[in-house]
Amino acid sequence: MNVPAGPLAGIRLLDLGTRVAAPFAATLLADLGAEVIKVELPGQGDFLRSIGPFVDGYSLFWAVENRGKKSITCDLRKPAGQALLKRLVPLVDVVVENFQPGTLEGWGLGYEALAALNPGLVLTRVSVYGQTGPYRDRPGLDRNGIAAGGLLYITGYPDQPPVRPGVVIADYLTGVFNALAIVSALWERDRRARETGAPARGQWVDLSLYESVLRVMEHTLAAYDRLGLVREREGNRLANSAPLDNWETRDGKFVCIVAAGDGLFPRLARAMEREDLLADPRFASLALRAEHGDAINTIVGDWCRARTALEIAEILARHEVPFGVAYSAADIFADPHVAARPRLVAHNAEVYGDLLGLVADDLRALERDGVI
Incomplete structure (x- = not known):
């Protein structure tokens, strides 16, 4: 052999x-x-x-x-x-x-x-x-x-x-x-x-x-064992992080943006040309952004809906904001990414x-x- x-x-x-x-x-x-x-x-x-x-x-x-x-x-x-x-x-x-x-x-x-x-x-x-x-x-x-x-x-x-x-x-x-x-x-x-x-x-x-x-259940079991907390379904958002979601783009695609941390949120604000958000007391820290998650997620969602996925990708990449377009199999091959079978x-x-x-x-x- x-x-x-x-x-x-x-x-x-x-x-x-x-x-x-x-x-x-x-x-x-x-x-x-x-x-x-x-x-x-x-x-x-x-x-x-x-x-x-x-x-x-x-x-x-x-x-x-x-x-x-x-x-x-x-x-x-x-x-x-x-x-x-x-x-x-x-x-x-x-x-x-x-x-x-x-x-x-x-x-x-x-x-x-x-x-x-x-x-x-x-x-x-x-x-x-x-x-x-x-x-x-x-x-x-x-x-x-x-x-x-x-x-x-x-x-x-x-x-x-x-x-x-x-x-x-x-x-x-x-x-x-x-x-x-x-x-x-x-x-x-x-x-x-x-x-x-x-x-x-x-x-x-x-x-x-x-x-x-x-x-791979993260803190789920430890939180119940030590604190009695039962983790529930949260959809695309997390109670302790914002902005965080999968937002629809102008061309009908979806983009996920990960910029909840204090080091990343300023990059996102600048990428969106919304540096005023950095002075908003509601968004001054990770905990405060999570508390006002609906507000900041709505702002980011409106920004995404006004742009195509490609435009968003180019802007966020330029500002070093972690993101990802939700690819279909067709998108993966067009990127291109070809898998041999x-x-x-x-x-x-x-x-x-x-x-x-x-x-x-x-x-x-x-x-x-x-x-x-």
């Missing part, structure tokens, strides 16, 4: 995951040079293959989330598929999975079984609620993770129901934490082996979507042939039996 370039070159990973949460970690490691072997069900493949939009029959969602991987098929529900996986495990450093807790054990593929085949193996296990606790057996997806982690509750406007974020953020957050956990576990494995001279010993890691969300490649013959020594007749027999 060709060894990919990058800091993780030489690390080999089996991706048993589906959808996003576990596979995203494997994708990040592939970006860093790890060799990632994606294991899918024969015939149907990963669920993401069925999610549009499509180009020439290929799912763009699949291509983005599984770039840089080598795809093989293996039905782990069948004894022959389990036997194939057990032959691959001694040849890899990492296995990632996000089956319902207990599924691998039911197939005889739990951590103890895999570690017996490869003591240095790192296994990461992703689920919504974790491998332990009263909710461990509940099925769930990203939205259940943001609900249990508190993010859904605080997202939206005060007088409306909670609104989901625009992407599956719990899946992606867990993928990032998973990648960090894998790199840390590999470092720990190799460090201990170097220091003690003993054979490398891996470990397994338990990751849950809701706990990943908890970690690699085509799907299957690697049954390469992986099973090069790693396990299976020949064409072996592969045909496995295909005939629906194992690969």
